[in-house]
Amino acid sequence: MSTPRSAEPEGSKTRLYNPYQDLQVPIKNLYNLPTSPEYLFHEEALKPHRSWGENLQFYTGSGYLGGAIAGGAKGTLDGIRSAEPGDTLKLRVNRVLNSGGQMGRRLGNSLGVVGLIFAGLESGLLHWRGTDDMLNSVAAGLGTGALFKAAAGPRSAAIAGAIGGIAAVAAVAGKQAMKRYVPI
Known part of the structure; x- marks a missing residue:
């Protein structure tokens, strides 16, 4: 009966008892979970969004x-x-x-x-x-502010659009800074 090297304590003539060592059952594969997402179609895996x-x-x-x-x-x-x-x-x-x-x-x-x-x-x-880039987020921020306050008049919509654009730029810049400086 062979013992795996990881089951033997170093410098010892004994081995650790493992009752499942010689069982090569297919059910063991159920517990080998993937480390990345699985996709039904390969094209879905290529999309980054x-x-x-x-x-x-x-x-x-x-x-x-x-x-x-x-x-x-x-x-x-x-x-x-x-x-x-x-x-x-x-x-x-x-x-x-x-x-x-x-x-x-x-x-x-x-x-x-x-x-x-x-x-x-x-x-x-x-x-x-x-394309999926930063310009989409900034333009969406501008449009969101303008549409959200459109009923209050054009001046309010323009101000809210500018605030939405500035908030989107800040969010995009913060996301880029987090990617660069914070190891996750």
Whole structure:
């Protein structure tokens, strides 16, 4: 009976007991999991980006979640600050919960819509231009800001578009800096 070298302690005449050593069963292959994603079609593996549906879900969902958390925190603080000296504990808790929920819903919905517009524009630009580069993200940021505030008038839309473009440039630059300087 042969023993693998890794099972023998160094400098010892004994070996470690392994009851599964001589079992060459096919079930062992179930536990050899792949280290990279598997694709049904080879063309999918060559694409370096998410699909438009995944992009839409990611940006909309993360925008809503981030907005709901930030809005809930801000609303909770506003509810705590607005407490009056004669209020009972039940009234204070009710005020904190109401203001936190209201602000969380409002900011969550707004950032979810921003994520939805951004994902749609970025995926559309990717399809239209045929390349996945930084210009798509910056143009999508410009368009997102302009479309989100379009109902408030052209001046507000232009300012929001500029802010969206600046935010997209900052996000792209931050992503590049993270790739370069932070080993992951």
